[in-house]
Structure formats: C-alpha cells, structure tokens
Amino acid sequence: MGKTEMGKEHMADYVDVNGRKIRIRTPEVSEIDENGYFRRQSNAFTGHLGSKEHPVEKGRYILFWSTGCAWSNRAVIVIDLLGLSEAVKTEAVDWTDRPEDLGWEFVHSPGHINPETGAQFLSELYYNTDGDYKGRTTVPALVDYRTKTVVNNDFQMLTVLLETEFSPLHHPEAPDLYPVRQKDKIDRLNSWLYQNVNDAIYRACFARSVEAYYEGYHTFFDSLSVLNTCLEKQRFLLGDYITDSDIRLFTTLARLDINYSRHLGPCPGLSDYPNLWDYARDLYQVPAFRRHTHFQEFAARQDSDRRGQNFRFHPYYDMVVPGTDFPELWSVPAAREKLSSDPPHRFMIK
Numbered sequence: 001m002g003k004t005e006m007g008k009e010h011m012a013d014y015v016d017v018n019g020r021k022i023r024i025r026t027p028e029v030s031e032i033d034e035n036g037y038f039r040r041q042s043n044a045f046t047g048h049l050g051s052k053e054h055p056v057e058k059g060r061y062i063l064f065w066s067t068g069c070a071w072s073n074r075a076v077i078v079i080d081l082l083g084l085s086e087a088v089k090t091e092a093v094d095w096t097d098r099p100e101d102l103g104w105e106f107v108h109s110p111g112h113i114n115p116e117t118g119a120q121f122l123s124e125l126y127y128n129t130d131g132d133y134k135g136r137t138t139v140p141a142l143v144d145y146r147t148k149t150v151v152n153n154d155f156q157m158l159t160v161l162l163e164t165e166f167s168p169l170h171h172p173e174a175p176d177l178y179p180v181r182q183k184d185k186i187d188r189l190n191s192w193l194y195q196n197v198n199d200a201i202y203r204a205c206f207a208r209s210v211e212a213y214y215e216g217y218h219t220f221f222d223s224l225s226v227l228n229t230c231l232e233k234q235r236f237l238l239g240d241y242i243t244d245s246d247i248r249l250f251t252t253l254a255r256l257d258i259n260y261s262r263h264l265g266p267c268p269g270l271s272d273y274p275n276l277w278d279y280a281r282d283l284y285q286v287p288a289f290r291r292h293t294h295f296q297e298f299a300a301r302q303d304s305d306r307r308g309q310n311f312r313f314h315p316y317y318d319m320v321v322p323g324t325d326f327p328e329l330w331s332v333p334a335a336r337e338k339l340s341s342d343p344p345h346r347f348m349i350k
Contacts, residue, residue: 015100017120025101025123025137036209038202038216041135043154050165054144054151058169061151062089062116064104065140067294068259070198070251071155072140077247078159080288081347083171088162093122093139103137116145125150156194159244175347177244185238189245196223198252205263221268228273235282235339241348242283250289253280258326259298278334285333286346295326 013024033039047054063079065072079088091114096105104122106114113120123137129149141153152158163178178186196219204216227249230237237245256270271277283289337343 015102017098017102020120022100022102022121023123023127025103032206032208035212036207037212038206038208040199040202041138043138043156044133044135045129045141045150045152046154046157047151048165049142049152049161056165056168058087060144060146062091062114062143062145063140064091064093064106064122064143066094066104067092067292067297069139070255071138073251073254073292073294074155074159074247075140075162076292077251077288078162078177078244080291081177081286082162082166082174084162084166084169087166087169088142089116089145096121104139117143117148119148156190159247163244170350173349175242176350177242177247177347179243179348182238182243186243186245189237190248193245193248196220197227198248201252201256201260205260217264217267224268224273224276228275231275231279233339235336236279236346240340240342240345242286242346246283247289250280250283254284254293254295254330255298258295258324278336281330281332281334282336282346284330290327290331293330295330 014021015024016022031039031041050056063075065076067073076090079085079090091106092108093104094107096102096107098105102121102123106112106120106122109115117125119125121137122139122141125141125143125148126133126137138153138155140155140158142151142158143149144151152161160178200216200220200223202216204213204220207213207216227237234240236242237249253270253276261267261269270280284293
C-alpha cells in the first residue's frame with residue numbers, strides 16, 4: 001500500500017473489474033488557468049536512477065508508454081538506440097474503454113494484467129507509489145516491478161537518465177546521445193525546445209481562449225522558422241551527429257501534419273519548412289526512429305481530448321490523411337549527409 005493510502009482508502013471510490021477492486025481516479029487538478037492557458041502539470045515522480053533505492057540493474061524496471069504519445073516515443077527510441085531493450089522492459093498501454101475513469105490500461109498483456117506488476121491499470125501503480133496522488137496518470141512511466149511503484153515519470157529527464165545512469169547496460173557500440181563535452185549545449189537546447197516547440201503546440205491545441213491559442217500557435221511556428229534556418233547548413237541540431245535534442249524535436253515534427261494540424265485549423269505543414277522536412281526524413285531512415293513512429297496511431301481521431309476540451313478539426317484531416325501513405329512519404333532519402341564532415345555516420349560512438 002502506498003505511503004499515504006492507508007487510512008484514506010475509505011475516501012476513494014472503487015469499482016469491481018473482473019473481481020478486482022480498482023480505485024477510480026480522483027478528480028484531476030485543472031491544467032487550464034483563469035485566462036484559458038494550458039499549464040501542464042508537474043511530474044510527481046522524479047526518482048534518481050543509480051541510487052541505493054533505485055539501483056541500475058537488468059530485470060528490474062519496465063517502461064510503460066503509448067504509441068500516440070510524443071513524450072513516450074522519445075524514451076522507447078532511446079532504449080532502442082542504446083541497446084537497452086533486454087535490460088529495460090517496455091509495454092505499450094492504451095486508454096481503457098471502460099466507462100469509469102480508470103485511465104491507461106495494460107491492454108496488450110494477457111487478460112489485460114501486466115505480468116511484472118500484477119496490475120491492470122497504470123493508476124494502480126501510481127496509487128501504490130502515492131495513495132494521495134491527484135494528478136493525471138501519465139506516460140511514459142518507469143516502474144520498478146519489484147516494488148510495484150513508479151520510479152520516474154519525468155519525461156523531460158527520463159531520456160537523459162537512460163543515456164547516463166544506464167550506461168553500464170548499454171550495447172558496446174551504442175551511440176553517445178549525451179556527450180559530456182556537449183552536455184551544457186544539449187541542456188540549454190532541450191529547455192528551449194520544450195518551451196518553444198514541444199509544449200508550445202499543446203498550449204495551442206488545449207487553449208481555452210483566443211489569446212492563449214495565438215500564444216502557443218505563434219510561438220510554435222515562429223520557432224520552426226528558427227530551426228529551419230539553423231538546419232540549412234548543418235545536418236543535425238548540434239552538428240554532425242544525432243543527440244538527445246534531435247530525438248525530442250523529431251517526435252513533435254512527426255505529428256505535425258497528421259495530428260496537430262487537425263486541431264489548429266489552417267496552418268503551415270512540415271513541407272513548408274524544407275530543411276526541417278529533409279531533416280525529419282533523414283532521422284526517419286534510422287531503424288529505431290522508424291520502428292517507433294506510429295503514423296496510424298497519430299492519426300486516430302477523437303472528438304475531444306481527455307481533459308474535456310473540444311478540438312477544432314480541420315476538413316483536411318478527413319479529405320487527405322486517410323489516403324496518404326505517410327511511411328512511404330517519410331522514407332524518401334533526404335541527402336543531408338553532404339552537410340556533415342562525417343557523411344557516412346549519423347552517430348558519435350563512445
């Protein structure tokens with residue numbers, strides 16, 4: 001039982017699911033402020049891997065993620081690139097189709113029960129960790145399946161933890177995605193990307209006022225223009241080799257035409273930024289990027305998001321997207337190796 005769950009159990013509502021007592025998620029704290037701006041909730045679990053409490057060892061952790069989630073795709077791409085697939089288990093989740101508010105369900109496990117934790121819903125593991133938790137149960141979530149608790153759900157730091165703390169378990173020829181000599185540059189760039197690109201698009205999509213919508217919209221597309229210019233003379237964001245920052249940008253770009261655009265109304269597409277479009281395709285040629293870019297999932301239409309805000313669907317989605325072979329479009333080589341001083345290689349090897 002979680003650290004605050006005992007004594008509070010009577011305050012929660014439960015539902016019977018196949019003979020199992022499952023707690024219904026508590027009302028979520030609103031992420032929309034008084035001016036209609038979307039303010040993303042803070043990450044509650046930020047355990048540091050490599051500590052005595054959370055040692056880095058094979059066969060202890062499982063990453064729960066969603067194919068449609070940009071934050072999730074970052075982590076599974078990194079796990080794939082670094083050869084951590086045997087050391088860190090992964091399992092995709094999906095939103096439950098039950099009427100109760102039970103959140104992410106382990107629909108790909110036999111009988112919908114995750115064998116490592118014995119849980120059916122991600123919320124069970126969140127409440128195991130903190131019985132008083134009131135936020136959204138988010139992915140990605142790195143879980144210690146020996147203790148059945150969430151160790152880390154900090155999507156901003158999770159890839160860096162995999163790249164650094166898990167280095168003893170990396171494949172011998174794993175790329176260096178977070179080189180020490182570029183650490184400060186990567187950290188600054190990641191911070192800028194989050195504020196101006198990765199989160200800005202959600203501030204536009206989830207906005208509940210015109211002012212908030214245009215703040216997110218203009219911040220996002222103005223930043224794409226900046227990046228398009230930056231990539232005119234260099235292959236990747238920090239030069240010749242792919243780093244953690246490129247993974248963070250890629251998962252947002254991959255959703256622009258097929259997902260985000262249908263929420264925004266008329267807006268530029270990725271091909272309106274030719275250097276970004278070529279750059280994104282260059283990354284897509286890497287098997288780990290391609291394997292974890294699920295265009296069909298990105299295109300899955302919903303009438304509203306899970307926070308209850310109605311999206312503005314653009315007719316382009318119904319007219320164009322169903323008949324478009326996005327994997328084929330993205331598979332066309334971009335010939336950006338000419339911008340590199342090391343053309344045959346996309347990665348720096350440790």
